[in-house]
Amino acid sequence: MSPSTAELAGWVDRLSSVDVGVADAELIDKIAEPERVKSACAAAQAALTLAFVTSQTAGLTTTQQKQEGTHRSIAGQIALARRDSPFEAAGTSVSPRR
Numbered sequence: 001m002s003p004s005t006a007e008l009a010g011w012v013d014r015l016s017s018v019d020v021g022v023a024d025a026e027l028i029d030k031i032a033e034p035e036r037v038k039s040a041c042a043a044a045q046a047a048l049t050l051a052f053v054t055s056q057t058a059g060l061t062t063t064q065q066k067q068e069g070t071h072r073s074i075a076g077q078i079a080l081a082r083r084d085s086p087f088e089a090a091g092t093s094v095s096p097r098r
Contacts, residue, residue: 049078 003011015037018030056074057065064070072086079086 045082052078 015034020027022030053074056077057070060070076086078084079088082088
C-alpha cells in the first residue's frame, strides 16, 4: 500500500531534523540512507508523472496529444508540482510529444 500525501509530508518533517550527536559509524550510515530515500523518491516521482501524463492524455487523439498547448499544459502542471520551471519539466517528464 502506498503512503498517503499526509504520510509523505510527515516523513519530510521527520527527515528534516536529524540527530547529529551519534557515533561516527552511525553518522556514516545516516549520510548513506538519504541517498536510498532520494532514489526511491525519484522512482516514485517518475511513476506518478507517467500516471499523470497518461491520465491527462487519455481519450485524446494522437494529434491532440502532440499539440503544443497540450504539451505545455501538462509540463506546466508537472513543473508546479516539482517546483521546477516548465522547461525543466518538459525535458524530464514523460511527454505526449516524445
